[in-house]
Amino acid sequence: MISLHCSTIADTHGVASSLAQLMRTGDVVILTGDMGSGKTAFAQGFADALGVDEPVTSPTFTLVHSYDTGRVNLHHADLYRLDRMSEVADLALTELVEGDGILLVEWGDPAAPLLGDHLEVCLRHDDDDDDARFVSVRGVGRTWAARWERVEAAMAPWRTGDDSC
16 A cells, blocks of 8 residues: 655645556546545546546536546546445446446445455545645555556655555
């Protein structure tokens, strides 16, 4: 796991952008954290780096927003309102990333077992600074183990030495 500190929203966007540059089609990123911890801000920075040129908002009520960048489709899901795993399974999220898609899932931790290899990004408020966030990045599965050195290098500017999430 990599522990990071983001002092500003620009830092959160920077982390997201750096991770987005490492993405391949078929990748899944799960965002976790409390309400208001920065998951949607992260998604905005991530989408911007992939070339999404329309406003990115949390799909809390529609459950999934899809964006075609011309190079890759970004599917942005929010599972906050779902109560049962069967509801998550009904969304067929893994099918969205087949071919040319990347899946970014807010409140996705309960669905992690269904989503296979993924990158987990946990965001948490810094109690000493309202604008700052602690972020941890963890790779789950062989896909990420093979790419972990690149993830570590991309996260170097924000790295801290402690376990923050």
